[in-house]
Amino acid sequence: MPVAAAVGGMLVPAALYAALNAGGAGARGWGIPMATDIAFALGVLALLGPRVPAPLKVFLAALAIADDIGAVLVIALFYTTGVSDQALGLAAVIVLATLLANRLGIWNGAVYAALGLLLWLAMLASGIHATLAGVVLAALVPARPRLGAGRAVRRARALADQIDPTAPTDTRAMPTPRQVEALEELGAVARLAQAPAQRIERSLHPWVAFGIVPLFALANAGVRVLGAPPLEWRITAGILLGLVLGKPIGITAASWLSTRLGGMLPGGTSGAASAAAASWRALHGVSCLGGIGFTMSLFIAQLAFTTDGLLASAKLGILGASVVAALVGSGLLLRLGRGRRAAPADAETTSPRSSSAAG
Numbered sequence: 001m002p003v004a005a006a007v008g009g010m011l012v013p014a015a016l017y018a019a020l021n022a023g024g025a026g027a028r029g030w031g032i033p034m035a036t037d038i039a040f041a042l043g044v045l046a047l048l049g050p051r052v053p054a055p056l057k058v059f060l061a062a063l064a065i066a067d068d069i070g071a072v073l074v075i076a077l078f079y080t081t082g083v084s085d086q087a088l089g090l091a092a093v094i095v096l097a098t099l100l101a102n103r104l105g106i107w108n109g110a111v112y113a114a115l116g117l118l119l120w121l122a123m124l125a126s127g128i129h130a131t132l133a134g135v136v137l138a139a140l141v142p143a144r145p146r147l148g149a150g151r152a153v154r155r156a157r158a159l160a161d162q163i164d165p166t167a168p169t170d171t172r173a174m175p176t177p178r179q180v181e182a183l184e185e186l187g188a189v190a191r192l193a194q195a196p197a198q199r200i201e202r203s204l205h206p207w208v209a210f211g212i213v214p215l216f217a218l219a220n221a222g223v224r225v226l227g228a229p230p231l232e233w234r235i236t237a238g239i240l241l242g243l244v245l246g247k248p249i250g251i252t253a254a255s256w257l258s259t260r261l262g263g264m265l266p267g268g269t270s271g272a273a274s275a276a277a278a279s280w281r282a283l284h285g286v287s288c289l290g291g292i293g294f295t296m297s298l299f300i301a302q303l304a305f306t307t308d309g310l311l312a313s314a315k316l317g318i319l320g321a322s323v324v325a326a327l328v329g330s331g332l333l334l335r336l337g338r339g340r341r342a343a344p345a346d347a348e349t350t351s352p353r354s355s356s357a358a359g
Contacts (some may be wrong), residue, residue: 001258001266002062008254009063009290010034010070013242026235029304029314031078033242035071035296038064039213041289044326052333053303055266056286063251063290067137071296077130079303087126091110091133094119098140104147109196109203112141129303143197151191159186213295220298220315232313239317243291244324251287252280291325293318 013033021027045057095314098115106112116137124130147155159182191199200343259265301314 001263002059003066004254004258004263005059005287006036006063006066006070008250008252008257009026009036009067009247010250012075012250012253013246016246017238017242020071020241021234022349024232024233024234025310026305026313029235029238029301031071031074031300032297032304032314032318033239033246033321034067034074035300036064036067036247036290037292037294037296038068039209040292040294040322040326041227044289044292044330045286048330048333051336052286053266053282056282058169059266059283060061060286060289067290068296071300072129072131075129075300075303079300080128083127084125087122088100088128091119091122091126093275095136095140098137102140102142105195107146107192109199112137112196113200116141138197141195141197141200143195145193145195145198147189147192149193150191155189156186179345198207216300217295219309220302223320230309231316232310235310235313236317236320239293239297239314240321240324243293243297243318243321244288244328245289247325248284248287251290252284254285255283256280278330282333285329285336288325288329288332291329292322294322297322 014030017033018027018030021029037059041060042057045052045060094115098112098119101111101115116133119137120130120133123133145152167341255265265283297318298315301311301318305311305314
């Protein structure tokens with residue numbers, strides 16, 4: 001369902017924007033309202049805390065990941081100019097080398113990091129947007145650990161038992177040679193229990209979440225007010241319509257269609273169940289948060305427009321739509337959360353009356 005929802009949440013906003021800007025100066029920006037900013041959308045959910053059921057948080061995370069992959073593919077296919085066959089051929093060779101490393105069982109994350117850097121440089125030189133390298137690399141890096149969790153725990157316990165419990169507890173004391181061997185083997189067990197993709201993700205996450213994304217947002221989100229060039233209202237309106245209306249409509253409609261074809265609502269509720277109304281309201285509230293485009297939409301806007309007026313119009317629409325989507329989605333989910341808390345209280349209040357009437 002999240003993948004279907006992501007597709008619906010990309011097609012409907014793009015169609016609304018294209019209908020409003022067909023044949024105009026902003027026609028090239030149809031990809032802008034297709035994107036969902038996964039960091040900000042999940043950040044809003046985190047602020048709402050337990051008011052939002054955990055399955056819906058997982059649903060939005062999966063949807064945003066699929067949406068990001070779709071946006072990167074749109075960038076690579078439709079916002080690319082001047083393809084170099086030589087560089088593209090070199091990228092294909094690097095992809096084959098990465099696949100071969102996976103098949104040979106190479107579990108060293110540094111190997112894949114080096115191949116990823118080479119792939120990024122080759123894609124950059126090819127003319128196809130280099131962000132596609134991240135999608136390709138993520139699909140090729142081993143995502144399964146060499147050592148299962150159960151075996152890793154048993155081996156770690158055995159190694160811990162080999163360390164003499166009567167050894168000095170003073171932190172300044174040097175470990176014995178046997179303790180050093182056990183500790184080194186314990187480190188090897190810990191590395192084998194984590195897939196290379198997991199280790200790379202954990203090492204990159206702090207740099208991306210607290211460095212790259214905020215820096216990008218601060219550097220590119222500004223809109224010049226004094227002396228600003230004339231704005232193109234159709235671009236701004238198209239982005240607002242696409243993100244604020246198109247996203248929730250597309251996500252909810254595609255999710256509904258998925259349940260008709262046998263899919264399940266987040267949490268395992270059947271789409272045909274009569275008690276699913278609250279779940280659908282919650283899913284619609286989460287789908288509104290999908291309209292927070294921000295960083296990814298800003299990125300596509302910079303690729304689509306080169307003139308200041310068109311880019312400023314796009315930025316204004318992105319910032320406005322992201323704020324509105326966050327407020328509307330949060331309001332719907334907060335209201336739903338209050339309704340769920342009130343229901344048990346009403347049940348407790350009416351229960352004694354019902355029992356006395358039955359008596």
